[in-house]
Every structure is written in C-alpha cells, then in structure tokens.
Amino acid sequence: MALDGATVAFGVDQHVYTAVEQATLNVAEAEFVAIVGPTGCGKSTLLNVAAGLLRPAAGSIRIFDQPLQGLNRQAGYLFQADALFPWKTARDNVAIGLEIAGTARTEALERAQQWLVSVGLGGFGDRYPHMLSGGQRKRVGLAQVLIRDPQILLMDEPFGPLDAQTRQIMGDLLLRLWSAHRKAVLFVTHDLEEAIALADRVVIMSAGPASRIIGDWRVPLPRPRDIFEVRLLPDFHALHRQIWDVLKDEVMKGYAQSQGPAEISR
Template sequence: MNHAVDRDVPAIEFSSVSCRFVSPDGKATVALRNFSMSVARGEFVAIVGPTGCGKSTTLSMITGLLKPTTGEVRVMGAPVDGIDPRIGFVFQADAVFPWRSVLDNVAAGPLYRGRSKSAAHDEANAWLRRVGLEKFGRHYPHQLSGGMRKRVALAQTFINKPEILLMDEPFSALDMQTRTLMQDELLQLWSANAGSVVFVTHDLEEAIALADRVFVLSARPATLKKVYDIDLPRPRVTSEVRYDPRFIEISRDIWHDLREEVRIA
C-alpha cells in the first residue's frame, strides 16, 4: 500500500455517501443518506446526533468494516480498502486483554509491528508514565478503576502513533469528574500527536469542549444537517471552557438544531 500522499489532501473524506443495511428477512434500513464530510489533517472533529442515527456507522466506513452503498469514503486521498494501520480506535468498552498485564497490553501494538520485546516494553513504560500509570505496569485490567483502564486504552492507542484516531463514546461510562480528567488527557495527547480525530458522542458539551468542528446529523436516515466551527481558543481546559460565554452561546445554537432531530427520532 502506498502511503505517500499530499499534505493538503484531507485525512478523511466522505463524498455523497449512503449506507443501507438489509436484514435477514429482507427489510432494508438506510443508516446514512447523501452524507458528505471532510476532516483535515490534525483536525479534531466531533459528530453528534440522535440515538441510532448512524454516527458509529461513519466510523465503521472509515475503518473499512462497512462499505458505502453509494458514494465514496477516502482516507489520506485513497479509497478505503481494508484495515489501515495508520488508524487507531478507542471504543466505549475497554478493548484490553484481561489476561495480560497493563504493561503487556500497552506493548502489544509495537510487538505486533515487529519491535523486540525489550524495545516494546521501553516504549510502553514511557507511555504509562505519560498517562500517570507508571506504578501500575504489573497490574491487570480488573485491578484498575474505569478511569485507569481508559488511560491504558489511550496509551495502547497512542503508542502506535496513529495518523487518524476514531473514538466512539469512549468516556460515556465514566463518572463526570473522571470523564473531565480524561477529556483533558485526550487533548494533551492529541496536541502532541498532531493526528486527526473523529469523536462520536451523545454529549453535546463534550463535543464542543474537545472539537474544532461539530457535525450535527439528522434523525435516521442520517444526513449532515449543519457544521459548527468551534472558535474557542486552544489549549483548552474542559472544566473551565464550559463557563466561557462563547461556549454557552455555541451550545445553545447547536442544541436548537439537535433538539428538532431528537424529537423526530
């Protein structure tokens, strides 16, 4: 696979994409309809919309797990063709190996990519220090809190230096305090990594606090209703930015659009 692409080419591009599912009994369901979206390199984009509108479907098409029925999805200028090693994914559920220690979980990516065990462990220890888990390398996932497991998941993903990071409701199971800490952790890791992020969430405030742009999807069959530029300065502290008058104004505007779609859904 040739990964040499123009820096001006979008990291991700949806062009008039529709996606239809056919159930075993032959019933067709349209998840996305005529959906277009472009994500620049280094940009943080959030996608919000009513439950079941197809937000996660967009991520599946970026990874190649789903193919569009019509239209095209491109990654780094090339049509999506299978799993791309430049893409990292953080799920709502912890995607860790319960039988492996924290250190071995974080080292799994470099080992899979051919690094020696000692080199992979050195890298993993460095990332555990970055996420504040340097004393927990020998622990197992079941011995950690939800927030700590999420830190493991972030280290596990960022150690592979993804050029694109896809996140599907990654912090929704956490309490509010831990969730806020994890949002700040993510912003710090992202700013140092300079990759592109597509972040799916039901939490409108989370989307505004994190993103450069927020894409609002309509009720199913989802299409793009509106795109909002989030003109809040960076770096951001998510616990503080929520009190910015501009944040409150943006939140009010987006909720006005989103509320209509939630009622329809």
C-alpha cells in the first residue's frame, strides 16, 4: 500500500479544513506499521483513505501497485467500536462476511468455528455479544475480519477501550495471528509503547490541522515478541525515548488546541 502526497480536506469554498497534508507512506507486504499522533491529528482519516472510504483532495493511493478506485477490496477494517450484530451469535457474526460473499451457510459456519478456535473462543460460538466480555468481543471482531482473508489489515485503536491486562493479551494474540498469516497491517494507536511492542515501523504524525507525517522509525526488536517481555529490553526504552522526544511536542500542541484560548490563558 502506497500513499503519495495524500491531502485530505473537508468543506467547500472559504470553509475548508485540511485534516492531513502531503502524507506519503509505504507499507510493504507482510509489514506491520503503527501510526501514532495527538488526538485529532488525522490518524483515522489516513485509515479511511486506505480503505477507500475517503478520496484524497490531492495525491494518490495505490494498492499492490494499482490505483485505488472505490473501496479497497484487499483490506479488512477493525474499528475501535464493536461491529457485531447483537442479535447474532459469535459464530454467526464471524460467518456473515462469507455468507454475503456467496459461501454456503454450512461451510461458512464451519470456517467461522475454526476461526473462533484460532482466537481462543472455540467454546463460545453460541453466545451473543452481550454475553461476552470486551476482550472476547474484540476476538470475535478479529475473527470476523480475518475469515475473509484480506491482504491488508486496517486497525483503528482496536484495543483502546480495553483494560491494560486485556490489551496485552490481545496484542500477543494479534502478533501470533500476524506471524501465522503475514498480512500487511496499518495500526492506529495513541499508545507509543503499544506501537513499539507490535510494529516493524512506527510512524509519527504532527498535531493538526494540516497534519503531516514527521517521523518514521524502524523497530530493531527481534521477533517473535512477547508484549510484556519486550517492554523490558534496553532497545525498547532507547527507541521509546527517541520517538517521545519528537512526539511530546506534538501532543502538547494538540492538547493546547483542544483547550481553546480561554483555557490556555489560565
């Protein structure tokens, strides 16, 4: 996936807001790239461009070296909020993507059950979303995306609402599945530690408006990784300090903008 000078703007005439300006980003096959930046800097906007949900006002996006026209059919999108149908069981929620694509229901349900086993929910197929914990619903959502075998995973703070322990468990699960299936991943998070622990590269965006990509660091940590153990390594802390030296100024800019003039002056 390649974004070349992508600019995203909203509004018309004199009321145009530029969310992202001149974003250039390449994600190779089987590469895990994390995007980190202040609140409101356009991280999710870039994901929506990559998904084909937004068309850039300038610049281009190519998927497997072909211009993206319409929706990105090569990608699966895991949102921060649950995207499960409350009236369907976990197994039915996972199977629905295959059924819509024309797979026979019996086969779709069999494959859905296999994916539930893969995410550690083999015995939960008959439960409805309200009967599952937050972490379990995230596992169902992950299986729901992966069952369609997308070549690119777009993930918008998928573990954000979870507690710290569950986030760590989900991070380890994601790395295990990624290692087995080697999809390209574009992962948005506010958590710099999470980004370093998961990714091959960490990309930093500036505070908006007209947010830009201002840093791109390769993560020199060996794989496979354990989310807890990797955070104890000296190389992890050295990279965290290096990135935070750049990111902290942008975070403070974003915070100041969110407060408004009255709050800043206090």
